[in-house]
Amino acid sequence: MDWFGWFDARDYEVAREVLQRGVAALALVAFISTLNQFRPLLGEHGLLPVPDLLRRASRLRGPSVFRWGYTDRRLIVVAATGAVLAASVVLGLPQLGPPWVPLVVLLATWLLYLSIVNVGQTFYGFGWEMLLCEALFTVALLGSQQVPPPLTIIVAVWWLVFRLEFGAGMIKIRGGREWRDLTALMYHHETQPMPGPLSRQAHLLPPWFHRAEVLGNHVAQLVVPFLQFVPWIGPVPVGAIASAVVILTQLWLIVTGNFAWLNWITVVLAAAAIPDSVWHAMLPVIPTEIAAGGGADAASSPLWWVVVVLGASALLLVLSWRPLVNLVSRQQLMNASFNRWMLVNAYGAFGTVTKRRIEIVVEGTATEVPGGEGGVELDEDWHEYGFKGKPGDVRAIPRQWAPYHLRLDWLMWFLPLGRLWEPWFEMFLLRLLQADAATLRLLAHDPFDGRAPARVRVRAYHYRFATRSEYREHRVRWMRTLEGEVMPPAALR
Structure with a gap:
């Protein structure tokens, strides 16, 4: 009797490729950004030198390889190593081996970037830093091409997207009046932190369009995230449609502003709700054997891998309690981590919009x-x-x-x-x-x-x-x- 037949999510092979390679690609961007900017901002002679932090702080906010000392040379080694590991996943190299290989590579990438974030002080105090850390840890558990994707981790990614989108939606509803009277985006394109090439054109659109933008945002963040958890209703791929809505709204944010990798990683994570059969219907170049759930030639996941993933899934489930309570709390926290490992965090942004x-x-x-x-x-x-x-x-x-x-x-x-x-x-x-x-x-x-x-x-x-x-x-x-x-x-x- 196959006790763990439910464990293998054979219809999410493409989703796994998108998740692992996409998150790794954004980690590569983050490490390159660190190589270019960390030393003048936080290095030995930076604006907020890490050595000064280590002398002052009796305890860092989380684990870091720099706990035992910081030098600019050590920073280069850490960031360059992380970049190489992330690039290998983008190329798909660890995914060719046993499932423990991408697990080790992506967990090492997570620990290296976590080490940087935990000494990055205000320059690394943005929500997308902890989001990248959580995403790296989660997609590490998706295994390799030798095993089917684990269903519990696919669901964990759905839960991550839910917290990301629904948390942001609740922050807005509980925040400034401009989100409730549908005027927020009459200001936001102009006053956002770093406008993009099309931000002015977006700002100059008529008021009715901006009201429709806000209304669409509320639907995408407060209603659609629930539908991820309903993969199919009869022949209708409800989860995939929900994913498409999230992706389209994020693409609009990408072309009208600069929010680091926040919108990009949301697009990648939202792909977790699109099954292979839908991918094949949209892109016939995807092999039909994958679309039919025939990827991962190994018949079933080995018992040792099931035990490892279920153990990690149980950890993520336990850590989910405080973020869940936070979502329904009137004192909802925005972009908060409830543990030192930046796992299962609370997200949200722009609860109020600057008018000038x-x-x-x-x-x-x-x-x-x-x-x-x-x-x-x-x-x-x-x-x-x-x-x-x-x-x-x-x-x-x-x-x-x-x-x-x-x-x-x-x-x-x-x-x-x-x-x-x-x-x-x-x-x-x-x-x-x-x-x-x-x-x-x-x-x-x-x-x-x-x-x-x-x-x-x-x-x-x-x-x-x-x-x-x-x-x-x-x-x-x-x-x-x-x-x-x-x-x-x-x-x-």
Whole structure:
């Protein structure tokens, strides 16, 4: 008698390929982002040096290989190793062996990235960091091509998408009034942290369209996630249709903004609800033997693999209690982890929408003392530092960066929303006065070509998208108005 015949989800072979390769591809992007940005932000001479954190903290928020000491060289080894492991899964190499091979490779990738996140402080404090960690752990349990996908892990991915989408929907309903009166997206495209090339066009769409956007968002996040758990009703692939709705709404967010890999990984995870037969109906190039559930030539999963996966599934089930309670709580937490391993987390974003966009603009001057007639400071003497992603030049079209994550640019958006004077920002200004080469490489434009400015200052501007008539008249994408001076001119001394 086959006691575990239910365990093998033979109709989800394609879903497994999409999940493992897709999550690994985004992990590869995350490791490359770390290699490019971690050292100037958090390295030995960074804005928030990890060695200082290790001296101060009696306990890190979770496990990390840097617990026993940090060096920039060690960071490079960890991130490069993680990138190589992730790339191997993208290529499908571990999946060719026994199921324990991709398990070990993806768990190692998870532990390496978890090590980085747990010392990343505010620069790694975003919800998609813990989402990537949880996804890596979960898809590691999907096994290899030698065994069918485990049903309990496919369901675990459905549960992850449910928490991701339904949690975000509940945060909005419980949050700002703009989500309930359907006006949120009349502001969001303009005020989101890092607009993309099409954000202005989306913002300029008529009000009725924005109301329809919000209504569609509520349906996609508050109703559709339940339907993932209903794979079929007769001949209708309900789960696949639910997945398609989630994917389409995420694709709209991808083309209208830059949210690192948040939307991209949601698209990948949502594919878990699409069975192979539906994939074959949509893409006939997929072999019919896979579409018929004939993948994984091994007849059934071996007992040892069933025991390993069921043990891990039981762990995920136990850890699900607090996130489940959080979903129905009036004090719902957003982007919270309830354990030190970042497994089975709570998700959600944009419970309220900012109505006005305030940008922090950093400028430098080569003059030691105020110049001009009568010693009056002239604006012509001051030159802006240009950032790669955040708005600055009013003529420039915002670039598409996601799924790559520009961490400095994102944190600049948060400055006017909370404490304007953060320790990392003070250190950032100091590094500009020192003309620190590593810090300057984080920027798109250094007005002093690597030379140190005499002084820097910080100003706040109100930015809004130019209307079509304003664009025709001035040829600018943004209109901006000076709000005031945040920090008066300061010199290194």
